[in-house]
Amino acid sequence: MILKGVSASPGIAIGPAFLLDSQKVKVIRRRLAEEELEGEKRRFMEAVSGAEKEISALLNDIPEELRDHSGILKSHLMMLKDPMVFDRTLKTIESKSINAEWALNETLDYVRSLFKEIKDPYIRERMGDIEYVIQSVQGILAGSPSSLDFSSLEFPVVLVAHDLSPADTVQMSREKILAFVTEMGSKTSHTAILARSLGIPAVVGLENATSAILSGELLVVDGLKGEVVVDPDDVLLKDYEEKQQGYIKYRLEVIHNSNLPAETRDGYRVKIKANMELLDEIPSLISHGAEGVGLFRTEFLYLAQKELPDEETLFHAYKEVAERLSPYPVTVRTLDIGGDKFVSSVSLDEEINPALGLRAIRLCLKERPLFRDQLRAILRASAYGDVRILFPLISGRMEILEVKEILEETKEELRVEGIEFDKDIRMGIMIEVPTAVLVADVLAKEVDFFSIGTNDLIQYSLAIDRINEHVAHLYEPLHPGVVRMLHRTVEAAHAAGIEVAMCGEMAGEPRYVPILLGLGLDELSMNAMAIPKVKRVVRRCRQDDCAELTRHILDSSTADEIKQRLREFLRDKLPEEFDPVYNMAVDLEKVDSP
Ligand code: PEP
């Protein structure tokens, strides 16, 4: 039996299933007499302190490789005392004369209703963290321990559970836990992030896992494909054992080679950088061989903050990234909210078309103090490393002139105040609005670099809402119109003597690498996990072959024709990438699917 879920952490594990009982504590409603209320509130406060103690103990013992993720547990500590959870529950006990467990359940319903309104999947995902925190208090109120203890396991197992909390995950050791499978969760849940850091294969979002799998059954967890095989026959098992060995060999090679430069066989050097959202990602992007941060999506610093982060907070975050990455450069993008990204500290009006609304630079130009705080923080951080500044969603020259004027005023302010910053800080713009491509020659004279945001450029040029699943099948990076826009942007940049990067998802697709090299991009910035694969493909290519491929592609009239040419190129020039093991790891096979 093969069960399909979502791949949350790569790798292949084979071992016996160990089913965890659902941790959910059953809660009943009890009406309390007036004189019981004070005692009940105290019981609740003590349970919260108990949960705090448990989390603090985990923080003290956090394994070395997870130290950079301790922020997750610290945020759980903060959530416990968040007025939305803590004060609200106390008030409900009092006002409704009900038991702590039920009041806490009502709090959970209330928080859930708030989160339901949020569209950004990352922020919505944080609801999971609040649920864990509330569950752990419920566990203590019910007299059961709130997180799991794996130390008593006698042999290594594959954990199968309805859900696992980050607190459960930090206690996992690779010796005891071969892999885990959960019914809940997604790629961006903290449990998944931690699994990737620990190198434990994981499949999440596998509905009915706890009813379809029995304890003791042999499982193969394929964290690459997001599949779980229950009770495989000998042939399948042998097949997976080979795949497992192949993957281990591949990872060793990848890690060994991830710090080699991305240079083609004929000497064309492309810079490979990482996109980052959270400071937690720094160790991983360095170990994956990033030569700097090509896109720091700063809006994520505004997450989970009720108050708007002030200049000082932003400065410390940017400074930390600059210092930890030094001597590599960090490109900090100014706030890009609106569209599909919302943060609770900035209230935005309801818009019928948020993607076409008050988003990114448009919002910043309207809310000047918000913009100035960011500019000051980025400029100040530039004294501590190679910091560059990037402006999103620029559509034309007037906009960039306005931005430059504010940037110059901000520099002047700092000069007058005697605050240090990099006087030659490089500033660039995202090319992600179709008109910016059409006037790229004009814009190139105003800035130091371009960074192409293909996620939005494709959305706006093909008129496809990037978060609307009904049109997702029309999203086509290899549409001839898209490829021509990329070509035009690169030509305009190079004619003006500036560099051009790509930081949209397209840059992290190994199978597109020959086209991107053929177009002459100077830099590719992508999620850290994709870096070793992309570097590997770059090192196997010749730029002159890629340039020839791209010439043909620019003459093609449909996406199908382009895919056909790319497929032939990959088969002809990179046959080793079609080895079954690499096929699995480099994922070039996707080109074959429609
Ligand atoms: C893009 O649009 O391609 C991009 C990199 O930015 P974001 O995905 O944050 O909009």
Ligand code: MG
């Ligand atoms: Mg964008």
